[in-house]
Amino acid sequence: MLFSPVDGNSLVRAAFGLRRFSSLLNYLRFDxxxxxxxxxxxxxxxxxxxxxxxxxxxxxxxxxxxxxxxxxxxxxxxxxxxxxxxxxxxxxxxxxxxxxxxxxxxxxxxxxxxxxxxxxxxxxxxxx
Incomplete structure (x- = not known):
């Protein structure tokens, strides 16, 4: 949804590619x-x-x-x-x-x- 051309955030799309964002999200922990x-x-x-x-x-x-x-x-x-x-x-x-x-x-x-x-x-x- 962040990368959707209609609903997504253009700032997020400009900063990361979908594949890079997904790999970073896999390593994100709050615990x-x-x-x-x-x-x-x-x-x-x-x-x-x-x-x-x-x-x-x-x-x-x-x-x-x-x-x-x-x-x-x-x-x-x-x-x-x-x-x-x-x-x-x-x-x-x-x-x-x-x-x-x-x-x-x-x-x-x-x-x-x-x-x-x-x-x-x-x-x-x-x-x-």
Whole structure:
């Protein structure tokens, strides 16, 4: 989608070829392999927890919400290996990661989001 002539970003197409971008994407990691098993024992969202928290911090810094806020769910299509994949037959993409979002009703700007981590994990934050 980044390299699509219609929907894609011309800056991305100018900076990388598709093959080079794909090879760089294969090596991109947001997780420390040395401490992964200890963190994953407490939090199944651990591989991207730091990035997720940074994303949320920046959401709040750059937008002031209006008077009306809406809460909805989103299924991000995903068929990889993950313990909290959801199956939702009513969605166009039936398998994926489920998120709950609080968004500004006027602009649809996301204010806060939480991943659904399955029945065992009752909270999006690890137990302390």
């Amino acid at each position: 420390d392999k040395a401490t992964r098993s200890a963190r994953r024992a407490r939090d199944v969202f651990a591989p991207i927890r730091e990035l997720w928290d940074l994303f949320h911090t920046n959401l709040g810094k750059h937008y002031v919400a209006g008077q009306n806020i809406t809460v909805d769910e989103q299924l991000v299509p995903f068929r990889g290996r993950c313990s909290f994949i959801q199956y939702m037959p009513s969605k166009p993409d039936k398998y994926g990661l489920k998120f709950f979002w609080a968004s500004d009703a006027a602009s649809n700007y996301p204010l806060r989001g939480f991943p659904y981590l399955g029945k065992e994990a009752t909270s999006a934050r690890p137990a302390e």
